[in-house]
Amino acid sequence: xxxxxxxxxxxxxxxxxxxxxxxxxxxxxxxxxxxxxxxxxxxxxxxxxxxxxxxxxxxxxxxxxxxxxxxxxxxxxxxxxxxxxxxxxxxxxxxxxxxxxxxxxxxxxxxxxxxxxxxxxxxxxxxxxxxxxxxxxxxxxxxxxxxxxxxxxxxxxxxxxxxxxxxxxxxxxxxxxxxxxxxxxxxxxxxxxxxxxxxxxxxxxxxxxxxxxxxxxxxxxxxxxxxxxxxxxxxxxxxxxxxxxxxxxxxxxxxxxxxxxxxxxxxxxxxxxxxxxxxxxxxxxxxxxx
Ligand SMILES: [Zn+2]
Numbered sequence: 001x002x003x004x005x006x007x008x009x010x011x012x013x014x015x016x017x018x019x020x021x022x023x024x025x026x027x028x029x030x031x032x033x034x035x036x037x038x039x040x041x042x043x044x045x046x047x048x049x050x051x052x053x054x055x056x057x058x059x060x061x062x063x064x065x066x067x068x069x070x071x072x073x074x075x076x077x078x079x080x081x082x083x084x085x086x087x088x089x090x091x092x093x094x095x096x097x098x099x100x101x102x103x104x105x106x107x108x109x110x111x112x113x114x115x116x117x118x119x120x121x122x123x124x125x126x127x128x129x130x131x132x133x134x135x136x137x138x139x140x141x142x143x144x145x146x147x148x149x150x151x152x153x154x155x156x157x158x159x160x161x162x163x164x165x166x167x168x169x170x171x172x173x174x175x176x177x178x179x180x181x182x183x184x185x186x187x188x189x190x191x192x193x194x195x196x197x198x199x200x201x202x203x204x205x206x207x208x209x210x211x212x213x214x215x216x217x218x219x220x221x222x223x224x225x226x227x228x229x230x231x232x233x234x235x236x237x238x239x240x241x242x243x244x245x246x247x248x249x250x251x252x253x254x255x256x257x258x259x260x261x262x263x264x265x266x267x268x269x270x271x272x273x274x275x276x277x278x279x280x281x282x283x284x285x286x287x288x289x290x
Contacts, residue, residue, distance in 0.1 A: 002045045002069070003290045005261055006218045007038060009196050013161050017042075021049045021058050026159035027134045029141045029148075030116065033163030038235050039143040041113055041222065042163065045071075047077055047110040048137055061258065065106060070254065072229055075104040083113040092123035097129050099138050108137050116142035117149035124151045130155045176209070177239060184240035186209045192285045199277040210273050214264045214280075221257045225250055248288050256287045 007014050020026065029046070031039045033231050045059065047070045054060025059069075068074040078098070080091060095111065103109045113119070119127065131140055131154060142158065144150060179201050202213055212250030216236070223234040223241035228250045234241060244253065 002041075002046055002066075002222075003061065003261060004047045005264065006215060006222060007042060007045075008037075010163050011183055013044075013163060015162065016086045017046060018049075019047070025050060025139065027138060028140045028142075028156065028158045029143065030147065030158035030160045031163065032147045032160065034165050035145050036235060037145075037163040037165050039163055040112075041235055043112050043114070043141045043143050046141055050108055050110050051106050052077060053106060062236065062284055068105070070225075076109045078109070078272065079114070085118065087113075087115075087119045087123050089122035089126055092119060095107070096126055099130055100135060103137050108139060110139045110141065111138065113142045116154075117146040118143040119150075121151070122163075124154050128153055128157075133251065139252055157253075171259035176213050176216060177237075180213060180220060181239040184220055184244055186238060187284060187288060188193055188243045190247075190285070190289050192281065195281045195285065198236045199227055202279045202280070203273045205273065207267055207273070210276065211264050211267050213269065214260050218257055218260050218264075220244075221253050221260070224248075224253050225257070228253070244246045252288050259283055259287060 004014055004018050025046075031043055033039050048059035048066055050057040051065045051069065051074060052063055052081055054063040054067045057064050065074060069077060078095070080087065080095065082091075099109065099111065101109075128151075134140060147155065147160075163217070179198050183195060183198040183225075186192075186198060193257075202210055205213060219235050220239060220241050221244075224245040226234065227242055227245040248256075263280060267273070267276055
């Protein structure tokens with residue numbers, strides 16, 4: 001269910017990262033951008049892509065590796081995600097040792113370091129060498145909204161990608177957001193009639209806007225899945241993701257996420273918005289409540 005498709009903006013950055021997955025992916029990557037720009041979500045998607053064992057599009061979402069990631073249980077994926085102000089040197093030292101253990105499942109190991117600027121100076125120094133010359137199976141993906149606080153010596157070792165803020169990516173206007181909020185609320189309440197009312201507003205959108213709104217719903221669902229797994233990494237402001245996570249099971253939300261991905265492809269492939277929107281209501285209701 002992690003997918004590059006859900007990043008509706010930052011087209012060039014996403015395109016080059018996606019392409020790199022099939023060639024030589026840089027082993028040390030830093031993703032920068034303001035809070036809420038989708039850095040962590042992108043880092044997770046890249047990790048899934050690197051570890052995916054499926055044969056087609058990466059991440060495929062269905063191979064054993066992708067499923068382990070969805071269930072937060074992939075042995076070759078490590079998260080450094082600190083709530084505290086500082087990531088201490090002990091964490092960096094431990095990581096430095098662990099990274100030399102061979103991968104368990106796949107032929108790769110991925111380490112995601114969130115808020116990399118929280119690594120204190122000693123911790124950054126401890127990681128310097130391993131970031132410069134990681135073992136050939138190891139990949140480090142760092143995210144930071146304050147790259148200015150990262151040592152130049154670390155920065156120079158990273159391939160850098162910057163995400164534009166969501167507001168600039170897509171000019172998401174409040175009307176769109178309100179409709180998505182209304183739709184999610186109706187969905188949480190299993191109110192098919194209200195779902196329909198909200199989806200009727202989507203019918204009037206241009207195709208690019210309809211794809212954007214479907215993408216927003218997917219992003220909200222992804223937030224719900226994160227909430228349900230006890231992770232707080234929402235991309236969107238609160239528009240009902242928490243409520244949905246409380247009312248509908250993760251499995252169903254994942255199913256719905258995938259279904260909306262199919263709808264987005266249909267819009268791309270010229271399906272009439274009225275049919276897409278009718279399908280959205282009927283199938284979303286069915287997936288979640290029947
Ligand atoms: Zn896969």
